[in-house]
Amino acid sequence: MKIRTSEYFIREVFFSLKRNNWMSVASIATVAVSLFILGMFLIIVMNMNRMASSLESQVQISVYLKEDISKQDVKDLQDDLQNMQGIASVTFVGKEKAMERFKERLGDQKFLLDALGDTNPLPDSFEVTVKQPELVKTAAAAISNYSGVESAKYGQDVVEHLFDITRLIRIFGLALMAVLAGATLFIISNTIRLTVFARRKEIAIMKYVGATDWFIRWPFLLEGIVLGCGGGIIAALALRSAYGMIAAKIYNTLAYFPLIPTYPFLNYISLTILLSGMIIGALGSTISLKRFLKA
DSSP: OOOHHHHHHHHHHHHHHHHTHHHHHHHHHHHHHHHHHHHHHHHHHHHHHHHHHHHHOOOEEEEEEOTTOHHHHHHHHHHHHHHHHHTTEEEEEOOOHHHHHHHHGGGGGGGGGGTTTTTOOOOOOOEEEHHHHHEEEEHHHHHSSSEEEEEEEEHHHHHHHHHHHHHHHHHHHHHHHHHHHHHHHHHHHHHHHHHHTTTHHHHHHHTTTOOOOOHHHHHHHHHHHHHHHHHHHHHHHHHHHHHHHHHHHHHHOTTOOOOHHHHHHHHHHHHHHHHHHHHHHHHHHHHHHHHTSOO
């Protein structure tokens, strides 16, 4: 592209924005609102996905040992479990520690255990964590066949429901993102179409004197990119501010909530929103020009 032609295109973009200043402001505002909503859902979906992954990683297999197992057998079993493929960690929980945990869970109702006296019916156990949540069922079945193991439980029904929920979260999130992206493209293309419609006579004259489709298209394409970029910048700044405030409030009340850290997450989100605005602006201009550039 020649320098003189490039200067003409840039000049046309700014003349068009100045000539249709209120329409340009409305377009940028529309793009900003659309991208802000899109960005918020993107942030929500990514945090939900992180929370789902965090819940999956906390799934453990409780391996309960037989009463007559010796200390050496316990040590050998622990070594065997740690050497199993797909096992991340193995922690021994003695019956005394298990009773302490049980009393803590009972809270004010721990007096119910007074009838047991000094008797502790809870067995020794191992807490086994797998590297991948999908391996829980297979690992539990294999561990239950080990000598000295009474049973291996992982809350089958709860875990399977948990995996179903996390799968739905990911599918729903992707579908929602696609719908919102389509809606944003529709809004932007219709907004830019108003500008193109206002200049339809100018386009017809340019085609009549022999201007190529790309020569006519470039100013509108650049205008769409400028509008998308402007809306993207506003949306990115608003998202950074909103997420920063929300994250601060959540950390003040729920310190261990698995929220994605603000940085560098917000930098990636801002860049994504900015590029999305420019791409959608360019696509919107292209779609808007189609009917006016037909022979």
